[in-house]
Amino acid sequence: SQELEQSPQSLIVQEGKNLTINCTSSKTLYGLYWYKQKYGEGLIFLMMLQKGGEEKSHEKITAKLDEKKQQSSLHITASQPSHAGIYLCGADTIGNQFYFGTGTSLTVIP
Amino acid sequence: KAGVTQTPRYLIKTRGQQVTLSCSPISGHRSVSWYQQTPGQGLQFLFEYFSETQRNKGNFPGRFSGRQFSNSRSEMNVSTLELGDSALYLCASAKDRVASYEQYFGPGTRLTVT
Numbered sequence: 089s090q091e092l093e094q095s096p097q098s099l100i101v102q103e104g105k106n107l108t109i110n111c112t113s114s115k116t117l118y119g120l121y122w123y124k125q126k127y128g129e130g131l132i133f134l135m136m137l138q139k140g141g142e143e144k145s146h147e148k149i150t151a152k153l154d155e156k157k158q159q160s161s162l163h164i165t166a167s168q169p170s171h172a173g174i175y176l177c178g179a180d181t182i183g184n185q186f187y188f189g190t191g192t193s194l195t196v197i198p
Numbered sequence: 199k200a201g202v203t204q205t206p207r208y209l210i211k212t213r214g215q216q217v218t219l220s221c222s223p224i225s226g227h228r229s230v231s232w233y234q235q236t237p238g239q240g241l242q243f244l245f246e247y248f249s250e251t252q253r254n255k256g257n258f259p260g261r262f263s264g265r266q267f268s269n270s271r272s273e274m275n276v277s278t279l280e281l282g283d284s285a286l287y288l289c290a291s292a293k294d295r296v297a298s299y300e301q302y303f304g305p306g307t308r309l310t311v312t
Contacts, residue, residue: 121300130202130288130303176241178301186231186301188241 091115092177092189100195106165109192111177113158119180120160122151124173125191131176134162164194172196200225202291202304210310216277219307223270223291229253230272231301232264235286244287247272248295276309284311 095110111120119138123131135144140155148165164171177189203222211217223230232244243256247266264274270291276283286308290301 123303128286128306128308130305131290133300133302136300186243186246188233188243190240 091187092179094175094177094189094192096192097190098193098195100197101167103168103196103198104166106163107167107194108164109162109175109194111160111162111179111189113179115158115179117153117155117158117160117179120151120153121178122149122160122162123176123178125176126173167194167196169196169198202289202302204287204289204304204307206307207305208308208310210312211279212312213279213281215279216275217279217309219274219276219287219289219309221272221274221289221291221304223272223289224302227291227293227302228270229292229295229301230266230270231290231292232272232274233288233290234258235288235306236284241288244274246295253295279311281311284309 091114093112099107101107121136122134124134125131135146135151137151137153143152150163153160172194175192179187202224205220221230229248231246233241234244235241244258244262245252245264246254250266261277266272286306288303288306290303292301
């Protein structure tokens with residue numbers, strides 16, 4: 089079973105539209121990370137959330153952590169083709185093992 | 199500042215052979231973690247090394263092993279390769295232990311086992 093479930097699995101949006109990706113953990117979260125990956129390449133760190141209620145933004149990407157729900161959301165405003173890729177959430181859980189989510193593939197149509 | 203580098207970038211091996219992959223972390227980073235990424239299983243944690251010691255290990259058979267040198271560079275070895283070992287192997291470095299610290303990933307090594 090997956091410790092981190094992401095939804096949706098894939099997303100196709102028109103350029104300029106907003107979108108949200110969710111990441112839900114089955115275990116207590118000690119840190120939640122968001123990464124972006126272009127196919128077949130390494131991961132690019134986007135942001136890290138550590139406290140419940142924490143919200144961080146970078147350019148048009150905002151991530152929030154709901155500690156009670158053990159859930160994080162990643163919101164992209166006014167999507168652009170450069171946002172296309174695979175978005176992965178990752179988390180520290182008890183035992184210091186790092187888990188990754190199932191991934192969300194984002195396609196932005198110009 | 200140079201990023202995480204991995205060599206080689208691509209590798210083709212035959213079943214039964216062994217392979218060694220290399221990872222050079224960002225200067226000053228002491229933690230190196232290895233991950234396997236496949237279409238079916240996604241990204242899975244292999245192991246973490248910190249100060250030349252394996253600190254954590256994922257659920258992989260003993261054919262997968264690694265080590266870390268005093269300069270924090272790390273190598274991963276897979277013995278008796280199986281077709282299912284074909285994957286993108288990613289390494290990531292962090293300043294300290296992985297927990298609560300940002301990890302920076304290398305470009306990966308694409309291993310194909312035939």
